[in-house]
Amino acid sequence: MTPSLERILILGTGLLGASTGLALRSAGFSGSIIGWDKDASQSDLALTAGAIDSVAADPIEAACASQLILLAAPVYAILDWMKQLAPVLSNDHMVTDLGSTKAQITAAGNELFNQPGRAGFLAGHPMAGKEVSGASAAEGTLFHNAVWIFTTDENQPPLQPDAMHHASEWRSWVQKMGCRVLDLDAHRHDELVAWVSHLPQFLSTALTALLEEEVGGAPELTAVGGRALREMTRLGSSPYSMWRDIALTNTDAIAAAIHALEQRLAHVRENLRTPELRSEFEQANRFRKG
Amino acid sequence: MTPSLERILILGTGLLGASTGLALRSAGFSGSIIGWDKDASQSDLALTAGAIDSVAADPIEAACASQLILLAAPVYAILDWMKQLAPVLSNDHMVTDLGSTKAQITAAGNELFNQPGRAGFLAGHPMAGKEVSGASAAEGTLFHNAVWIFTTDENQPPLQPDAMHHASEWRSWVQKMGCRVLDLDAHRHDELVAWVSHLPQFLSTALTALLEEEVGGAPELTAVGGRALREMTRLGSSPYSMWRDIALTNTDAIAAAIHALEQRLAHVRENLRTPELRSEFEQANRFRKG
Numbered sequence: 001m002t003p004s005l006e007r008i009l010i011l012g013t014g015l016l017g018a019s020t021g022l023a024l025r026s027a028g029f030s031g032s033i034i035g036w037d038k039d040a041s042q043s044d045l046a047l048t049a050g051a052i053d054s055v056a057a058d059p060i061e062a063a064c065a066s067q068l069i070l071l072a073a074p075v076y077a078i079l080d081w082m083k084q085l086a087p088v089l090s091n092d093h094m095v096t097d098l099g100s101t102k103a104q105i106t107a108a109g110n111e112l113f114n115q116p117g118r119a120g121f122l123a124g125h126p127m128a129g130k131e132v133s134g135a136s137a138a139e140g141t142l143f144h145n146a147v148w149i150f151t152t153d154e155n156q157p158p159l160q161p162d163a164m165h166h167a168s169e170w171r172s173w174v175q176k177m178g179c180r181v182l183d184l185d186a187h188r189h190d191e192l193v194a195w196v197s198h199l200p201q202f203l204s205t206a207l208t209a210l211l212e213e214e215v216g217g218a219p220e221l222t223a224v225g226g227r228a229l230r231e232m233t234r235l236g237s238s239p240y241s242m243w244r245d246i247a248l249t250n251t252d253a254i255a256a257a258i259h260a261l262e263q264r265l266a267h268v269r270e271n272l273r274t275p276e277l278r279s280e281f282e283q284a285n286r287f288r289k290g
Numbered sequence: 291m292t293p294s295l296e297r298i299l300i301l302g303t304g305l306l307g308a309s310t311g312l313a314l315r316s317a318g319f320s321g322s323i324i325g326w327d328k329d330a331s332q333s334d335l336a337l338t339a340g341a342i343d344s345v346a347a348d349p350i351e352a353a354c355a356s357q358l359i360l361l362a363a364p365v366y367a368i369l370d371w372m373k374q375l376a377p378v379l380s381n382d383h384m385v386t387d388l389g390s391t392k393a394q395i396t397a398a399g400n401e402l403f404n405q406p407g408r409a410g411f412l413a414g415h416p417m418a419g420k421e422v423s424g425a426s427a428a429e430g431t432l433f434h435n436a437v438w439i440f441t442t443d444e445n446q447p448p449l450q451p452d453a454m455h456h457a458s459e460w461r462s463w464v465q466k467m468g469c470r471v472l473d474l475d476a477h478r479h480d481e482l483v484a485w486v487s488h489l490p491q492f493l494s495t496a497l498t499a500l501l502e503e504e505v506g507g508a509p510e511l512t513a514v515g516g517r518a519l520r521e522m523t524r525l526g527s528s529p530y531s532m533w534r535d536i537a538l539t540n541t542d543a544i545a546a547a548i549h550a551l552e553q554r555l556a557h558v559r560e561n562l563r564t565p566e567l568r569s570e571f572e573q574a575n576r577f578r579k580g
Contacts (some may be wrong), residue, residue, distance in 0.1 A: 117304065117532055152373070182514070196512060204522065205574045206554040208577045214428070215485055221486065224482060225417070225486030226487070228525055232522065233578060243567075258556075262552045262555050265555075268495065269544075273537065281530035283498075283499040284527070284528075
């Protein structure tokens with residue numbers, strides 16, 4: 001019988017990677033958690049916070065010596081890791097990720113992994129985050145009550161036996177971290193998050209950039225906005241570095257969602273003095289009650 | 291010397307009116323607070339919560355028997371009260387309000403009040419609120435750290451002596467309730483809140499109504515959005531009844547702000563794959579640090 005997960009490597013110990021280490025510990029994981037980050041100050045922070053037990057000297061060697069490798073980085077960095085790791089890992093390894101878009105990663109997983117003799121790959125995406133990045137913002141409770149999505153696509157082969165075993169164990173750790181697991185087709189995932197995650201982000205960025213132009217020079221005036229303004233602009237702090245990859249790997253779905261919102265705003269604007277405004281408020285009220 | 295404020299009437303004991311009663315008590319106001327609401331269940335709730343000491347049988351009679359009358363209602367209801375009260379009050383009365391737009395109310399205040407022999411009128415707007423209405427949501431801490439704006443316009447006469455005295459005392463109660471006081475020209479107020487308060491609201495309504503159409507039928511999918519989605523759609527619960535009056539009394543400034551956002555969104559959409567996206571994120575980041 002394949003042994004239980006005893007050695008996990010987290011590649012990328014920023015907000016999500018370090019939070020996963022902390023959450024695994026809180027959930028009772030007693031094996032080793034090794035970490036690595038291209039920015040050594042991030043892995044040091046994760047070590048100090050107890051999110052990892054040790055910092056890997058060489059990430060590829062550490063991957064070969066681990067059972068499960070968690071890729072916690074922006075989408076293109078994850079795709080790079082996948083290309084580097086696929087040739088050096090074997091069928092007793094399992095790779096999973098936390099990437100924000102899933103069509104390209106899921107396709108690469110089936111191409112580079114999930115074949116006889118190769119490591120297994122399970123594409124994942126926890127729907128949790130913050131507007132700030134870095135290990136210093138990590139929290140073991142970040143995933144409480146969040147949805148953790150796993151994706152497949154139409155080219156998905158059945159997982160190999162070792163990979164199947166590790167994948168099933170990883171799913172149960174995800175649940176112990178406080179998440180609800182949701183399985184989705186990778187393309188459906190990308191369409192859905194375009195509406196419920198990417199649209200709110202790009203909208204908040206556009207609103208916040210606009211307000212910086214209009215009232216940004218007068219902090220005493222922005223204070224007037226109160227809680228509503230703070231909330232609607234919180235995501236304005238989000239880092240470009242992460243969202244660039246999302247914009248590049250889910251462009252069409254995001255553009256369609258933004259375009260639909262432009263039209264909706266024009267509709268509201270044209271109806272500020274008509275009873276149609278009531279319908280808009282009522283439809284919005286329904287969503288919040290749903 | 292004019293006596294201190296000992297008898298305050300709150301006309302409209304919903305969220306803001308009842309919260310003001312609670313906040314006055316917390317701040318140490320020991321005089322009488324009388325309340326009235328067109329919906330008797332709201333004044334009963336305010337009474338039970340300790341926001342008011344008694345419910346007025348007749349609001350006009352109660353106004354004549356009070357020193358300060360606080361109009362806590364949507365904008366058009368405030369304008370109606372002003373027309374009803376001006377002829378029956380005298381120069382030892384002071385009227386103030388919590389209305390969301392200020393140009394029309396400030397102008398009406400100077401036309402109907404603030405004349406020799408007439409009651410004084412001080413136009414006010416506390417920048418605090420919730421997405422839910424009603425006395426049951428009232429809180430004595432609602433105004434902590436909020437900005438409470440007072441407005442004048444180019445036709446403002448000097449306040450009469452009694453009104454001046456009451457106004458100055460009311461300003462000091464507002465500060466004791468935990469607010470910073472900000473004096474603004476009424477037109478400048480309406481322009482400013484179009485950006486920092488009305489735009490976030492109409493935007494959230496448009497986004498939330500759109501999401502109801504796109505993903506509203508599948509609650510398990512909206513759960514995927516997490517905190518970011520909850521925040522960006524919270525204002526989607528706001529009641530049409532209040533926002534209708536705002537849309538009708540600040541139409542041009544709101545339409546201009548919405549239109550500017552439509553253009554900004556189109557700019558983001560057209561630049562999802564270009565370096566210009568970085569500039570948008572950086573400009574948004576600056577606002578949040580400002």
